[in-house]
Amino acid sequence: MGTAIPRFWREIQSRYNLVGTKCGNCGKVDFPPRSVCPDCGRKSVGRMETYKLGGKGTVVTYTTIYDAPSQFDMQKPYVMAIIEMEEGVRLTSQLIDVKPEDVKIGMRVQATFRKLGQEGDAGVIHYGYKFRPAAT
């Protein structure tokens, strides 16, 4: 079953540029964007500002995936990680340009722009962030 293109393009700002939000009340950064701060609730409504993440973070945990959905068939085995960004917020991403056995908890990583997948042979290709080991 195909997925309508808007489902991908409406998330482009966040998937391409790591754009989240910062709470105007407590200053906490969220990614992806939220309309309501999970800590401040109603006090944050209307005060959530657009905020672009710096793209650097640390691996909190990871796994190498051997059994994957069909659209990831060509990539397996591949490494997924939960990454804590320098701004404190966490996200889930693929780790690339590193051998699975070299991945470590606490490893410094940085965001890069890659193809995420496509809808079958003739469908839309969608892009977004993956992470690789930080330069230094």
Next chain:
Amino acid sequence: MRDVAVIGVGETEFGELWDRSFRDLGIEAGLKAIQDAKIASEDIDAIYIGNMSAGKFIDQEHVSALVADYSGLAKHHLPTVRVEGGGACGAIALMQARLAIASGMYDIVVVGGAEKMTDVGDVQAAEILSSTADQEWESVFGATFAGLYAMMARRHMYEYGTKREQLAAVAVKNHKNGSLNPEAQFQKEITLETVLNAPLVADPLGLFDCAPLSDGAAAVVLCSADRARKFTDTPILLRGSGQASDFLALHDRRDLLTMDATVVAGKRAFQQAKLEPKDIQVAEVHDNFTITEILAIEDLRFVEKGKGGPATVDGVTALNGQISVNTSGGLKARGQPVGATGVAQAVEIVKQLRGEAGKRQVVGAIHGLTHTLGGTGATAVVHLFERGD
């Protein structure tokens, strides 16, 4: 609030049941429960169905009316409710039915749970299960359901020194229990080596760390406690029910190794029942992966945080150990027809408390617990049961 009791239980076998349809399974479980309760169809006030994703698995929505219809109840025009909540849907259906009786609105309600998962291929079924995680911010990047639980397992190893062999011990125990359950999908014992040598699904989890895809259904009949003795000499009281939610995506949780939803749901249920974890002799906890059972026994305070692995190896959770966990075989060996899970867990606890669990009977079981998760822990439900005699 009125007290509520279970007066009847029924279940189908679980497995890859190629010759059985969704409706066959749902009806078999429901009719067995009704016969067990010795009620007539006129006695039923409402039907609640736990079903995760019939729309995706069998391309059929509106299964609440369907089940009532094929159970021969169309002419009674019963209110029927289908509940969704990922893997917790059956447990939520049980909670909603309890509330409806406790409120005084209904006296007798049938709660069913059913899933038909093998009408789609394995890969597609795994994708459907993954849709209970965050599709836009986890799955789309390649995080599978097993992968998310694998990341919990990795972090548990890192923080608490949990060993691969300790995870595997959960699978060995649950298969051993499953070998004593004639309704289980897997009724064969397995060795530690089998688990450790299985192909990896998402490192460190291998094939035998994962619950299977299954077809199956389960049902219970709930009744107001004051009327329960008209139908049975062994009513099982539903003493406490707690439900809780949390961040949908795993990465947003306060602690990757504590399911706060389980902690809160457990506290709510225990407070309501005026019971403590030490009062429980038998528990069915969510073990879609081996790490999940370890987290569950920690978060329900059966063992200390971080000690779930060693406790399992030491037999704390073995049949007739300190607390018998997943005597049915759990999702791991009994099988995992997702919508049926929460109800099937209740069926097992009722059998245990009635003393009808055969070779896997827990000696002196008075209080039992069920724990059911949706997604990677964004929903948790805990129910507490007590022998009514």
